[in-house]
Amino acid sequence: MGNTFGKIFKITTFGESHGLGLGVTIEGCPAGLAIDEGFIQSEMQRRKPGQSKITTQRKEEDEIKILSGVFEGKSTGTPIGMVIMNTDQKSKDYSHISDKFRPSHADFTYFEKYGIRDYRGGGRSSARETAARVAGGAVAKMLLQHFGITVHAYVSQVGELKLDKPYQEMGLSQAEDNIVRCPDPAMAEQMISYIDEVRKSRDTVGGVITCVAKGVPAGLGEPVFDRLHAELGKAMLSINAVKGFEYGSGFKGVTMRGSQHNDAFYQDGDKVRTKTNYSGGIQGGISNGEDIYFNVAFKPVATIMQDQDSVNEAGEAVTVSGKGRHDPCVVPRAVPIVEAMAALVLADYLLIGRTNKLLI
Template identity: 50%
Template sequence: MPGNSFGHSFRITTWGESHGKALGVVVDGVPAGLELSEEDVQKDLDRRRPGQSEVSTPRSESDSVEILSGVIDGITTGMPVSMMVWNKNAKSSAYDYIKNIPRPGHADLAYTEKYGIRDHRGGGRSSGRETIGRVAGGAVARKLLSQKGIEVFAHVIKLGGVKAKPLSFEEIRSNVDSNVVRCADPQAAEKMLEQVNKARSEGDSIGGIVEIIATGVPAGLGEPVFGKLDADIACAMMGIGAVKGVEIGAGFECAGMKGSQMNDPIILNNGKVTPSNNNAGGITGGISTGMPVVCRIAVKPTPSISKSQKSVDMAEMKEIDVEIHGRHDPTIPPRMVPVAESMMALVLADHMIRSERIGPDSLL
């Protein structure tokens, strides 16, 4: 099964299933000389792990990471960094009743059509638990980017129809982890939580929008035709399960704007030529402008719901009504935040290395 690797000069390969023995990632292209510890990775995995709040699945996993290779005495060697997390709280029997029943909204039917077989235990590779490898690899990328003053952060801006008010970058950084829905607007966060609880009580789920921001990104990252920075970001974000839409900067709103509104005026700022606005989201012509990179992703409602839905028993080839049991998130965006941050960091680290902005000489 191809398609388990992402990146070019900085590349991750994730492995493992939701209910298998373990999951992990191999990160290739990490420059030698980077200080890296399990604690560096664990703090991001802790933000992603299940069972951490009332808006996540009750499955309880510590998701403790082990670095298996590529690091000696806390310093990367330039060899592949391999990391692993053991599954300890899987309850696979909860999925036995749907072994032959594809769940609506899941990848079950598509996997069966493609491979003729699927791992019915929590969805296998199509489970959100696969993102453990992405977040672990993203933690390494984030550590690399910090050497150049690049910071990546994300927050939920819409959930269950409730929209957060616009906030400054500093307000977002300070407030995003202060509540369980990871919305930096406290008033909106309370209303979002009400919508989550309402959906859960009805046996349903809700979706939302996550905004991802990268500051300190230098001008000149990305290629002019293929390998555009925004194209690679879009690919990274759409590659996350449950993401159904991506926009950069003004995004879909630009379709209703005039050129005079959309274009970012170019000015002199302390002797430096720079855009004065950022409708472009920090990228024009596929190349970073030096402005903050801004991306938003639309995340669908969790497909595992307890409401009755139509499906087919493929063993008996008859239509049936199915209710999904097991432990599931009533909404995905809050736990999507560290995953989206990681995918942005992976893209930026890759482009920084490809443009020789990060390398062994800059670390040692």
């Protein structure tokens, strides 16, 4: 269980850090969608390791291959199968940690759960699995684009460095202009220096990603349990290293009064709109047509280039030594993953929404 996401438009993924390859099966993509393989590949590039000095220097080409479900450039309605072969899977010796539990990694919990574990690079618990999500999310994005919906994420905090500008005041696509993926050039520079410094100190640091979806029609969401923001929250919390999720006013909304927080409705042409948007575009778990926005908190990466105390499978005290090529901060590469998961939720709810009324 746990390797499928979605209800109608859904992905099932497989693959671990050091197996032969990863894959994703996309079910429920409506027939007739133009599938741009180049776009999928370009999304893969945004996530792939080795893309800048502030990410891991590991090399993976992350080349996707579509095996099914697309004919003459269009989706056929049948499952779209894609694979990404691992090219780097034999390059490293893991014997030094094969029986040790790395602190704040999933080594111990996988061992407890399954009684066996693939110790090479964390196996399935490695963020490598998110490559398959990005491939699936790219198809979701193409579907959304067809209906005029866009999803943009960016880095809004690294350690204590917090961007306080509201998203409306920035060009969101500018986030792609720098390696940390922050749309404010000055802050981006600070963040890059900071991450580089953390890296040099053989340590890691956390961050926050903000995501904004525009053009989402009113009416998407499936209360009571599958509220739109509940599914978005689950999607985000399912990404490696995520510790928190808030949408609209979020944790800050707690201190507000109802009279401040309520978003007054007004009529704008033939559309009902709200004057403020503390609701984050979602009311009662259903989109209201305003921008959807939310924050995702990422912890500092667990792999640090320092010696740490731990135990091994035999219960003996051991030292885990930092080694290898790892990210000092996960958020720059997590931006496309956040977008992918958000796109998957929206694509799914868009299709589910077609079944709500008697006539459509």
